[in-house]
Amino acid sequence: MTSDTLRPVMDELNTVLETERAALLAGNLDKVNRLYPGKERLVGLLNEAGGTEARRPGQLDELHRKLSRNQTLLSSAIEGVRAIALRMTELRQVQSGLLTYDRHGLRKKHPSQARPSFEKRA
Numbered sequence: 001m002t003s004d005t006l007r008p009v010m011d012e013l014n015t016v017l018e019t020e021r022a023a024l025l026a027g028n029l030d031k032v033n034r035l036y037p038g039k040e041r042l043v044g045l046l047n048e049a050g051g052t053e054a055r056r057p058g059q060l061d062e063l064h065r066k067l068s069r070n071q072t073l074l075s076s077a078i079e080g081v082r083a084i085a086l087r088m089t090e091l092r093q094v095q096s097g098l099l100t101y102d103r104h105g106l107r108k109k110h111p112s113q114a115r116p117s118f119e120k121r122a
Contacts, residue, residue: 006049010063013042017066024073029081032074043067 016039023031046060093099098110 006046009042009045010060013039013046013063014066016042017063017070020070021066021073024070024077027077029077032077 016035020032020035020039023029023035046063095112097112100108100110102108
C-alpha cells in the first residue's frame with residue numbers, strides 16, 4: 001500500500017474514532033460494540049502497511065492519540081459498569097439484612113424487618 005492508498009483508510013479510521021468517542025461519552029456501549037469490527041479492520045490495514053511511506057513520523061500521530069484517548073474512555077466505561085454491578089450487589093445484600101461485627105471481630109447478621117412491598121386495604 002502506498003501513502004495515497006492509505007489516506008482513505010486513515011480518514012475512515014479517523015471518522016470511526018470520532019464516532020466511537022461520541023458514543024463513549026454518551027454511554028452508548030451498543031454503538032461502540034458495533035463499531036469495533038470496522039475499527040479492527042482499519043487498524044489491521046494500517047498495520048499491514050507498516051513498511052510503507054505512511055509510517056513517517058507525524059502521519060499517524062493523530063490517529064494514535066485518538067486511539068489512546070478512546071482506550072482511556074473505554075476503560076473508564078468498563079470501570080463504571082463494574083462499579084454499578086458492585087453497588088447493585090451491595091443493595092441486594094442490604095435488603096436481606098444488616099451485617100455487623102462484634103468486638104471480637106465475628107460477623108453477625110441482623111435479618112431485615114422488611115414488610116411486604118404491597119399492602120392490602122379493605
